[in-house]
Amino acid sequence: HFSSRRSWPTDFPPVTGASPPLLTHSLSSLSLFDFLESSRETRVRSARLKRGEKECLAESTIPNKGEKEWWESAVFCQTCAGAMSRGEGVHKAHMPAHKPAPAHRARRDGGGGIAGNARLLYTLDDFKPSGVCRTLWSFAQVGFMPESGLVERLMTRSSFIIKDFDANQVAVFIWSLASLNVKPRQLITDKLMGRFVEISGHFSARNLADVMFSVARLELKLEDRFLRTFEARAIKQVKSFQAHETSLLLWSLANLGVNGRTELVQKLSKRVPPIVGDLSPQELSNLLVALATFGAQVEEAEEKLLLEAVEKSMERLQPGDFVDTLWAVNELGLKAPGNVWGITMNRKCSMFAEDLEVAQLLRLLQAFAAVKVDPNEAVSEQVQRKLCLKALELGEREVKAAVTACAAFSAFAPQGGFEVRMAGRVAETMSHSSTPDILxxxxxxxxxxxxxxxxxxxxxxxxxxxxxxxxxxxxxxxNALWIISKIGLHPPAHTLALLKKAETASRTPSKESPTLRPIRQNSSSRDSPLHRPPSDSPISQRAKSPAFS
Structure with missing residues (x-):
C-alpha cells in the first residue's frame, strides 16, 4: 500500500567519464534492448545476452578503475537481461519498485548473475557514492533482489562513504533500500540521519517525500534531531510539494504515528482541496487514510470534493485500496451516498471479498454499515465463509467488530454455521471484557x-x-434480559433472581426495549489500515514520533 510507483527523477546525476549515461533514461518507456542500443559500446554484449550466452560477462576482463562506472551499468543491464530471458520484462507496471523480488529470482538469474555478482564484489571496495547509489537504485528499479552477500558488501562500503553523500544520493540510497525491503543496521541509519541533518538545506520537496516514505516503510528508529530538522525543512518546502508528494508525505507521517495537530501536518492538510483532482486512485486512497488516521475535521466544501473524487476513482481502485478508502470515508464522517455507491460496492466486493485479510473484511463490513448498504448474497457468503475459516485467529476486538457489524444489516442471513462459530469465539475470548462490550x-x-x-x-x-x-x-x-429472551436461554433460578433484583433496585425502570446500534470505533492509529498487523496477533499501536508530538 504505497504510492511510490514511479521511476527515479531524471535529475539523477549522469554517469561521468567516457561511458554513456545509461541510467538517466526511464525504463518505464524503453524496452531493455532499446535501452542497451543507446550505447555502441554495449551493442555486442546486448546481442550476446539476447542469444542467452551466460558466459558472456565471465569472458570479459575485469574492468579497471576507469571502467567502473560502465561496469555498474553493465551489471544493471545484465540483471534486466536475466529478467527478459525469463519473459518477465522490466516495465514498472509488471515489476513495481516498492515490492521486494521473490527470493527464487535471485537464485535463477538467467543473465549470468553469478559472474556478474563475482565481478561486482571484486570492485566494490573502490565504489564512490554515485556508484553505490546507482547500483542499489538499479536493482530496486527492476525489482531484483540481489544475493545477501552482495547486499551486505554494499552496506559495508556505504558505511564508509555516507559522509560524502549529497542530498539526492541520500534520498536515492534510502529509497532503494525501502524498495528492496532491506533494513540497514542502526549504525548506517544513524550515519544517514546525521548526513541528512548536515545538508538538510539542500533537500528538495521530492527528496523529503521519498526520504520520509522510506523511513516509514522500513520502520527505522529515528533520533529527535533528525525529526526536528526534517520538520523545519519540510515546512519551508510546503508550497513546493506536488500533489503525489503531498499524499505520500502525509501517508508516511501518519504511518509513523505523528500527531495530526503539528504545524507540518496542518500546513500539508490545507493543501489537500486544490490537489484532490490531480491524484491517482491509489494516491487518493493514501491521502484519505492519512487524514482519517490524523482525525482530521473535514469542512463541507472539502467533503464534496473528496466524495466526488472517490466516486470517480472507485472503479479503478485495487481491492486493498478500495477497502481502505471506504474505511477512511467512514472514519472521516463523510456523508457518502449509499444509494449511489451500493451497486458499485457490492459488485466490486463480490469479486475479491474472500481474498481479503480479516482486518480488511471487518473494515469492509463497517463501511457497508456506515453508508447503510446491505452486502448482497455473494458478498455476505464470502465474508462469512472467510470469517468461519479464520475463526480461531479472531481476538476479542475482531469478534466484537464482526458480530456488531453483521448485526447492523437489516437483511443479514447467517450461513454455514457462522453465528455458532462466532458464539464459540465470544465465549473463548471475551470472559474478561468490559460489561458494555460483552452485552x-x-x-x-x-x-x-x-x-x-x-x-x-x-x-x-x-x-x-x-x-x-x-x-x-x-x-x-x-439488555441482559432481552438477550436471554431473544436467544432463548434457560437460565438457572439464581441467575434470573439476580437480574430481577438489579432491575427492581432501580429507581425508575424503563419499559422500552433495547435497540441495537452499530458501535462506531474512534478514529485512532490502532484501527488504521496503515498498520496491517498479522491476523494472529492483537492490533498494536505505534509510538508517536517524539519530535512531532
Whole structure:
C-alpha cells in the first residue's frame, strides 16, 4: 500500500567519464534492448545476452578503475537481461519498485548473475557514492533482489562513504533500500540521519517525500534531531510539494504515528482541496487514510470534493485500496451516498471479498454499515465463509467488530454455521471484557438470530450475567434480559433472581426495549489500515514520533 510507483527523477546525476549515461533514461518507456542500443559500446554484449550466452560477462576482463562506472551499468543491464530471458520484462507496471523480488529470482538469474555478482564484489571496495547509489537504485528499479552477500558488501562500503553523500544520493540510497525491503543496521541509519541533518538545506520537496516514505516503510528508529530538522525543512518546502508528494508525505507521517495537530501536518492538510483532482486512485486512497488516521475535521466544501473524487476513482481502485478508502470515508464522517455507491460496492466486493485479510473484511463490513448498504448474497457468503475459516485467529476486538457489524444489516442471513462459530469465539475470548462490550456483542448475536446454541455457551452466558449483575445499570439489566429472551436461554433460578433484583433496585425502570446500534470505533492509529498487523496477533499501536508530538 504505497504510492511510490514511479521511476527515479531524471535529475539523477549522469554517469561521468567516457561511458554513456545509461541510467538517466526511464525504463518505464524503453524496452531493455532499446535501452542497451543507446550505447555502441554495449551493442555486442546486448546481442550476446539476447542469444542467452551466460558466459558472456565471465569472458570479459575485469574492468579497471576507469571502467567502473560502465561496469555498474553493465551489471544493471545484465540483471534486466536475466529478467527478459525469463519473459518477465522490466516495465514498472509488471515489476513495481516498492515490492521486494521473490527470493527464487535471485537464485535463477538467467543473465549470468553469478559472474556478474563475482565481478561486482571484486570492485566494490573502490565504489564512490554515485556508484553505490546507482547500483542499489538499479536493482530496486527492476525489482531484483540481489544475493545477501552482495547486499551486505554494499552496506559495508556505504558505511564508509555516507559522509560524502549529497542530498539526492541520500534520498536515492534510502529509497532503494525501502524498495528492496532491506533494513540497514542502526549504525548506517544513524550515519544517514546525521548526513541528512548536515545538508538538510539542500533537500528538495521530492527528496523529503521519498526520504520520509522510506523511513516509514522500513520502520527505522529515528533520533529527535533528525525529526526536528526534517520538520523545519519540510515546512519551508510546503508550497513546493506536488500533489503525489503531498499524499505520500502525509501517508508516511501518519504511518509513523505523528500527531495530526503539528504545524507540518496542518500546513500539508490545507493543501489537500486544490490537489484532490490531480491524484491517482491509489494516491487518493493514501491521502484519505492519512487524514482519517490524523482525525482530521473535514469542512463541507472539502467533503464534496473528496466524495466526488472517490466516486470517480472507485472503479479503478485495487481491492486493498478500495477497502481502505471506504474505511477512511467512514472514519472521516463523510456523508457518502449509499444509494449511489451500493451497486458499485457490492459488485466490486463480490469479486475479491474472500481474498481479503480479516482486518480488511471487518473494515469492509463497517463501511457497508456506515453508508447503510446491505452486502448482497455473494458478498455476505464470502465474508462469512472467510470469517468461519479464520475463526480461531479472531481476538476479542475482531469478534466484537464482526458480530456488531453483521448485526447492523437489516437483511443479514447467517450461513454455514457462522453465528455458532462466532458464539464459540465470544465465549473463548471475551470472559474478561468490559460489561458494555460483552452485552453489545451478545445483543449482536441475538440480532443475527442465534439459535440452537451449545450447552456450554448457554451456561457461560448465564454465569457471566450473574457475575456482572451487581455492576449493571438499569439499561444493562434490560439488555441482559432481552438477550436471554431473544436467544432463548434457560437460565438457572439464581441467575434470573439476580437480574430481577438489579432491575427492581432501580429507581425508575424503563419499559422500552433495547435497540441495537452499530458501535462506531474512534478514529485512532490502532484501527488504521496503515498498520496491517498479522491476523494472529492483537492490533498494536505505534509510538508517536517524539519530535512531532
Amino acid at each position: 453489545a456483542t451478545l445483543m449482536g448475536l441475538a440480532t443475527i438470530h442465534l439459535r440452537n446454541v451449545e450447552e456450554g455457551f448457554d451456561q457461560w452466558v448465564c454465569n457471566l450475567l450473574a457475575e456482572r449483575s451487581p455492576e449493571m445499570s438499569l439499561q444493562d439489566t434490560l
